[in-house]
Amino acid sequence: MLHNLTLGELAGQLSAGRISSVEVTRHFLARIERLNPGLNAVITVTAAAALESAAAADRRRAAGESGSLLGIPLIHKDIFCTEGVRTSCGSRMLDNFIAPYDAAVVERLKAAGAVMLGKANMDEFAMGSSNETSFYGPVKNPWDPTKVPGGSSGGSAAAMAASLASFTTGTDTGGSIRQPAALTGVTGLKPTYGRISRYGMIAYASSLDQAGIFARSAADAAVVLELIAGFDARDSTSVDVPVPDYAALLAPPVAGLPLAGVKIGLLREFFDGLESRNAALIEDALRVFTSLGASTVEVSMPHLPLSVPAYYVVAAAEASSNLSRFDGVRFGYRCEQPKDLTDLYERSRGEGFGTEVKRRIMTGTYVLSAGYFDAYYLKAQRVRRLITDDFRAAFAEVDLVIGPTTPTPAFALGGTVDDPVTMYLNDIYTVSANLAGLPGMSLPCGFIDGLPVGVQLLGPHFSEGKLLATAHRYQQATDWHTHVPRGYE
Amino acid sequence: MSLTRQDVEKIAHLARLSITEHEMPVYVTSLSSIVNLVDQLSSVETGAVEPMAHPLDGQHQRLRPDVVSEADHRERYQTNAPIVQAGLYVVPRVIE
Numbered sequence: 001m002l003h004n005l006t007l008g009e010l011a012g013q014l015s016a017g018r019i020s021s022v023e024v025t026r027h028f029l030a031r032i033e034r035l036n037p038g039l040n041a042v043i044t045v046t047a048a049a050a051l052e053s054a055a056a057a058d059r060r061r062a063a064g065e066s067g068s069l070l071g072i073p074l075i076h077k078d079i080f081c082t083e084g085v086r087t088s089c090g091s092r093m094l095d096n097f098i099a100p101y102d103a104a105v106v107e108r109l110k111a112a113g114a115v116m117l118g119k120a121n122m123d124e125f126a127m128g129s130s131n132e133t134s135f136y137g138p139v140k141n142p143w144d145p146t147k148v149p150g151g152s153s154g155g156s157a158a159a160m161a162a163s164l165a166s167f168t169t170g171t172d173t174g175g176s177i178r179q180p181a182a183l184t185g186v187t188g189l190k191p192t193y194g195r196i197s198r199y200g201m202i203a204y205a206s207s208l209d210q211a212g213i214f215a216r217s218a219a220d221a222a223v224v225l226e227l228i229a230g231f232d233a234r235d236s237t238s239v240d241v242p243v244p245d246y247a248a249l250l251a252p253p254v255a256g257l258p259l260a261g262v263k264i265g266l267l268r269e270f271f272d273g274l275e276s277r278n279a280a281l282i283e284d285a286l287r288v289f290t291s292l293g294a295s296t297v298e299v300s301m302p303h304l305p306l307s308v309p310a311y312y313v314v315a316a317a318e319a320s321s322n323l324s325r326f327d328g329v330r331f332g333y334r335c336e337q338p339k340d341l342t343d344l345y346e347r348s349r350g351e352g353f354g355t356e357v358k359r360r361i362m363t364g365t366y367v368l369s370a371g372y373f374d375a376y377y378l379k380a381q382r383v384r385r386l387i388t389d390d391f392r393a394a395f396a397e398v399d400l401v402i403g404p405t406t407p408t409p410a411f412a413l414g415g416t417v418d419d420p421v422t423m424y425l426n427d428i429y430t431v432s433a434n435l436a437g438l439p440g441m442s443l444p445c446g447f448i449d450g451l452p453v454g455v456q457l458l459g460p461h462f463s464e465g466k467l468l469a470t471a472h473r474y475q476q477a478t479d480w481h482t483h484v485p486r487g488y489e
Numbered sequence: 490m491s492l493t494r495q496d497v498e499k500i501a502h503l504a505r506l507s508i509t510e511h512e513m514p515v516y517v518t519s520l521s522s523i524v525n526l527v528d529q530l531s532s533v534e535t536g537a538v539e540p541m542a543h544p545l546d547g548q549h550q551r552l553r554p555d556v557v558s559e560a561d562h563r564e565r566y567q568t569n570a571p572i573v574q575a576g577l578y579v580v581p582r583v584i585e
Contacts, residue, residue: 100565193544207543236550237543309527320504327505329578334571340581342505350507358506359516362497363523365504379530381540386533388541418515421522437544461545 002027003163004484007072007220010166014061014071021061021071025054025115028073032117032164035488038145041158043078043136044086045118057113068223068247070113075165077156078119079126080106080211081200089202090122090134090152093332093352103200104232105169105211112227117165121155124354125323126176126204128152129426130416133356138413141184142485143451147410150180153214157184160214162488167224168214173204174311175405175430177212178442182405182454185444187471187481189213189221192461193437194239196225197232205318206237208311208434217481218441218471222246225464241462249465250472257293258473262466263398264289265299270403270429278453281446282404285455288477289402289470299398301390304432306383311431312424313367313380319357320364326352359420388436395460400470404429405442405454429456439464441471444480452483490528491521 002024005013013019029047036042050073057071081087081099083106088094102110109116123133131139131154139154141147142162149158153170157180160168170177172190181188189212196211203209211228215221226247231240252258266286271279290296328334328348335351338344353361367376394401407428416423433440438461442454459467475481492500497516501508508516563576572579 097569100562100569194548233551233553237545237548239545239548303533306530306533309529312523313527313530324505328571329580330566331569338581341583344581345505346502346507349505350509353506355512355515358504358508358512359519359523361504361506362500362516362520366492366500366520366524367527369500369503376527376530378540379535380527381542382535382538383530383533385538385541386535388544418519420519421526424523424526435544 003031006216007068007166007223010072011068011070015066021054021057021115022051024071025050025073025117028117028165035162035164039140039142039158039162040137041121041139041155041162042075042118042164043088043121043155046085046116050115050117053115057115060113067113069109069227071115072166073115073117074109075117075120075156075159075168076106077122077153077168077170079122079171079202080169081202082106082116082119085119087119087202088135089126090124090136091353091357092135093326095135095333097331101200104197104234105228106200108228120153120159120168123152123154124357125202125319126152126171126173127319127356127360129175129179129423130411131155131180132413133354135354140413141410142488143185144410146413147451148183148413150183150410152176154180156214157181157186157188160184160186160216161485163484167216167220170212170214171201172210172212172434173208174315174434175427177214178405178430178440178454178456179427181214181442183410183452185452185483185485187215187217187221187444188442189215189225189464189468190433190440191225191229191464192439194237195229195439195462195464197235197238199232199234203322205315206322207318208315217475218443218468219247219250219475222250222468222472225468244465246465246468249469252473258476259289259470260293262294262400262470264294264296265394265398265401266296267304267401267403268298268300269304274404275408277448278404278408281448281453282402282455285445285474286402288474292473292477297398299394299401301387301394303383303386303390307387307432307435308424308428310380310383310387311427311435312363313376314384314435316360316364317368317377318364320361320368323357323361328352356420384435387432391432391436391438399466400457400459400463403456405456409448409451409453433458437461439467441467443471443474444483446480490524492517492524
């Protein structure tokens, strides 16, 4: 079926003229119409604009153009500004916000001729690990509608797992790509901090936020990364490092085993207390890596257990500052009948933001306030450096580190949403990569009680090529990434 | 450490957030448990460790030539504003 084709296969069919982008786009729009009501993964469908861009892509192909994503449908997380299209960030605050320009990621994919089908649901302002904080209601996990898809990019992950698009975009501030990728059984890539421009991507925590990709496979993620990575002067954190030909790096070495010479470190702290069935699946994945020629060695990162508290101080502090722009004056929600300016600010924000967003803004305000700044904010930044130094020491010994992506498979909807600390601890394996700015991936590696489980790979800064190649070779030797939830075949 | 209702009211005011009566007890409890979580940071000695604000060492803010690089999009941007009059954002009276 069209929706199960890899990006390479679909581009091949389009360029051979066996199918048009308009037909592909119609096929996916029909799937969204049929399957999305049960998932709530897509909150804005841009059908007419999608068919127009598909027709434009077909004209470009007819004129002799080719391109790895020309005419291929995608869904953007609703955190990326899309000109003329509502960009809500999952919040009542921006329910009426029509973005006046395109985010860099949107712009680049548009230029490549990719076809946007719509915008994906998400935790409000990307704050959540279950997609239950969205103003538009929770997203259901395609593997089990009573379970969460993970968050914050839960809509993008569920849409990918349900094959509502050929690929989807997301953002990862503390695990918001890797965790939902694991919980929905898809491949998720969070690149190095600064690798992809954040221009037009609504800010949550600026020293942690990074855009990324959900795809059917590492090979597909490589194709998309190559087109969206690279320097952009409009993002002051964008890094001017050349973008390699990621797809070319996927080819196995001409001689020897596919992963010969690759040293993988097992993060000891990630296995402490890990549930035995989950640990067994990660160990199975490790055996695959070693059978492909990789060597493994245990590494210890003593400060990792502090990554959750360090993250929730840094992220909340930055969020309280970033979200101060939502004041009910220039854009977004405004309360009725404000009695004065303070009332306008307080009620517009109090009514426009949901419970979790307000909780994080207040946490951030508290840790930045007089008397607590040193004890919490600076302390968290010092611990952040210790965690980063732990990674640096590990990467002096090994090429990549490996561990679980999440402590458990998808959990029940409604189970923990009122217990923030328990919810935050779901991020235990993912937040450290954001604190250190590292690239990471989650790959499907098996199932527990019918729910997918992910294995996580992390590498040094700008090691996306090595991560993707390692992941690709794993996926050539396994078929976990090809499993599709029942009802979404 | 536990936060009191007064602490939460003060934080909410600093953050310019109205909190309803219904929400208040939820925040008193949950913010207290978050403070307990982040108090774990004090379990590690950080001494002279330099605070880390940014994950990529050695990256600095770039400068650009001091020339106009943005066109005027005021009208387009103001289409998202709740109330605009004569090209100005309207708010409740500030000076009596």
